[in-house]
Amino acid sequence: MENTIRVQDDLYLHVNKEAIDAAIIPDDKPAIGGFINLSIQVEDNLTKDFNRIIKGGLQVQDPNFQKALDLFKLVKNVKKRNSEGFKPVQKIVDKLLQFKSIADLNRKITDNTITYAMPFEYWVSTDMQNSQKHCLCVAGPSTILPDTTYYGEQMKPQHDALMGVWTQMTAKILKAYGFSEEEVNTHIQNAVCFDQIIASLVLSREQMSEYTKLYNPMPTKRVITLLKPIKFKKVLTDFYGENIPEQIIVYDVKFLKGFKTLFNEENFDKYISWALCSKLLSACKYLSEELRDESSTYQKMLSGLKDLPTIERQAYSLASSYFGAPIGLYYGKLYFGEKAKQDVTEMVQEIIQTYKKRIAVNEVLQEETKQRAIKKLDTMGIKMGYPEVYDEIYDKLNVNTKASLYTVICEISNTVIKHTMEKLHKPVDRDKWVMDAHVVNACYNPTSNDITFPAAILQPPFYSLKQTRSENLGGIGAVIGHEISHAFDSNGAKIDENGNLNNWWTKEDYKMFDKKVKAMVNQFDGLTTEHGAVNAKLTVSENIADNGGMAVTLDIMSTMPDADYEKYFYNWAKIWFTKQRPQYAALLLNIDVHGPNCLRANIPPRNFEEWYKTFNVQKTDKMYIAPNKRVVIW
Ligand SMILES: [Zn+2]
Numbered sequence: 001m002e003n004t005i006r007v008q009d010d011l012y013l014h015v016n017k018e019a020i021d022a023a024i025i026p027d028d029k030p031a032i033g034g035f036i037n038l039s040i041q042v043e044d045n046l047t048k049d050f051n052r053i054i055k056g057g058l059q060v061q062d063p064n065f066q067k068a069l070d071l072f073k074l075v076k077n078v079k080k081r082n083s084e085g086f087k088p089v090q091k092i093v094d095k096l097l098q099f100k101s102i103a104d105l106n107r108k109i110t111d112n113t114i115t116y117a118m119p120f121e122y123w124v125s126t127d128m129q130n131s132q133k134h135c136l137c138v139a140g141p142s143t144i145l146p147d148t149t150y151y152g153e154q155m156k157p158q159h160d161a162l163m164g165v166w167t168q169m170t171a172k173i174l175k176a177y178g179f180s181e182e183e184v185n186t187h188i189q190n191a192v193c194f195d196q197i198i199a200s201l202v203l204s205r206e207q208m209s210e211y212t213k214l215y216n217p218m219p220t221k222r223v224i225t226l227l228k229p230i231k232f233k234k235v236l237t238d239f240y241g242e243n244i245p246e247q248i249i250v251y252d253v254k255f256l257k258g259f260k261t262l263f264n265e266e267n268f269d270k271y272i273s274w275a276l277c278s279k280l281l282s283a284c285k286y287l288s289e290e291l292r293d294e295s296s297t298y299q300k301m302l303s304g305l306k307d308l309p310t311i312e313r314q315a316y317s318l319a320s321s322y323f324g325a326p327i328g329l330y331y332g333k334l335y336f337g338e339k340a341k342q343d344v345t346e347m348v349q350e351i352i353q354t355y356k357k358r359i360a361v362n363e364v365l366q367e368e369t370k371q372r373a374i375k376k377l378d379t380m381g382i383k384m385g386y387p388e389v390y391d392e393i394y395d396k397l398n399v400n401t402k403a404s405l406y407t408v409i410c411e412i413s414n415t416v417i418k419h420t421m422e423k424l425h426k427p428v429d430r431d432k433w434v435m436d437a438h439v440v441n442a443c444y445n446p447t448s449n450d451i452t453f454p455a456a457i458l459q460p461p462f463y464s465l466k467q468t469r470s471e472n473l474g475g476i477g478a479v480i481g482h483e484i485s486h487a488f489d490s491n492g493a494k495i496d497e498n499g500n501l502n503n504w505w506t507k508e509d510y511k512m513f514d515k516k517v518k519a520m521v522n523q524f525d526g527l528t529t530e531h532g533a534v535n536a537k538l539t540v541s542e543n544i545a546d547n548g549g550m551a552v553t554l555d556i557m558s559t560m561p562d563a564d565y566e567k568y569f570y571n572w573a574k575i576w577f578t579k580q581r582p583q584y585a586a587l588l589l590n591i592d593v594h595g596p597n598c599l600r601a602n603i604p605p606r607n608f609e610e611w612y613k614t615f616n617v618q619k620t621d622k623m624y625i626a627p628n629k630r631v632v633i634w
Helices: 011-022 034-054 063-076 078-084 087-098 102-107 153-177 181-201 220-227 232-240 253-257 265-284 289-294 297-303 311-322 324-335 338-360 367-378 405-425 469-488 507-524 540-557 565-575 582-591 597-602 609-614
Strands: 031-033 121-126 134-139 217-219 247-250 381-385 443-445 450-454 578-580
Touching (some): 031 034, 034 311, 153 265, 217 220, 220 253, 232 405, 338 450, 443 469, 450 469, 540 565, 540 597
Parallel strands (some): 381 450
């Protein structure tokens, strides 16, 4: 490979520089590269298919797929959307503005449209302490800015710039809606003030990334008391009758304890303005082209987008997210082969076996801990390609093609929320997929102890039957190892083989593990890119997973007579290829649990002897670190 950047100094740029220089970020995307390129490809293929099916050129039997197409058509009907203006959202706005006191609100508290404008969030999820069951969770609402850190002294310039854009955008929309200049100013001041209090109470992204710490059971009675003056009990009995849960999992205790400082009679007009702004802004993207455009100004600034996705792209994105499973099934059946499924499944099994072997021969861990870790691997489920069946929720969804797009979206959301809430007293369905087949991603689900590889990620550069085994190991192999490692990252280590929060470590072993986690934090602490510093704590679980993925795949490489380490490392670097808009890159540094791609490519290799041997990396090279600084956790 001809390149002025030496591989020993920068693997990522050595492999990707040419592609980065040549890449042009589409105006409607925040970035381009590996994952996004594949997503665009999937999007293009499926959009073409949708249009062909609509024209009668293709047949699909699944009635739920037809509903997705109805939604697709409805989004594309801009003539209808433009003619409706604000009309679809008017009813909700009127209702909100009628509330003059908390008592007014409480009288309508079980009305769907109002319930979902609450100053706190609640939902049903898998119970982390007993993963066979569901639990009810409560947390604070999101802030206007992407994270609470934006409200601190250190980020004041960013805060002011972003808030300025948000304020201007919201003012324009409120004015267009028909509010007077004075009303507009009051609503915005109120909303910003309410948001400021929220920001002082809710968790930061860094705190949220330690998800095992979000499990704080509290007696329902206490939660109801803390949420007073809101009649939360009424909301619960409306759903569950007498059968309300005994406890609720509180994600952020500080928020709940401080709730009364946020929500009280004195702040009530602030709350109404806040709810009004957020309802109106979130509605706009489903209204006319003009309103959609206007309401995206802030989001565009945040990621540096030049343009919004076309209406057709919006149609694809809404259809494919609201009807994810039926579309995933269609995609999987058409675009994913049995041979690839079998091949990658075997690769996963081999990686799990190798993981087990590595744990078995681990000289530091005590036998007791080893056995539990191996048990976790033995019981780990594999979801590969696409599921043959999907959740019955899709049978309940309706797309009324005569209604406005916004009304349809609200109805679908309400049905989904109701369906999820109704699961509270039912057992957890472990066969359910948490990621749809047309999504270019992969995941580990800690509460079901399984890994999911949607069909869409099983493509080059990650995977191909035409690539060498070394290349596939550096691509999808390392990704598989990454997902498995999540079972043993800083969060996963606190959960057992059944997906329950449970300490399965001996005291000494956990202490040692914790020390290694800290070493991993240290390895990333202080690293910067041209867009800012990396948050080593926010990204630690992902960094552990990358490290584990590399360790286990290099182990497999060591058993292969034809192992080609150059190809392995090159493909590893290639899968992280990306070119991002600067605003987007800076945003991700603040909110993403994954580190920047260039570091994900460049940091893990330097922990492994194979890296040094393959490219003869010396002390004077930039990708060298001293042996005592190298960290291998699994
Ligand atoms: Zn991950």
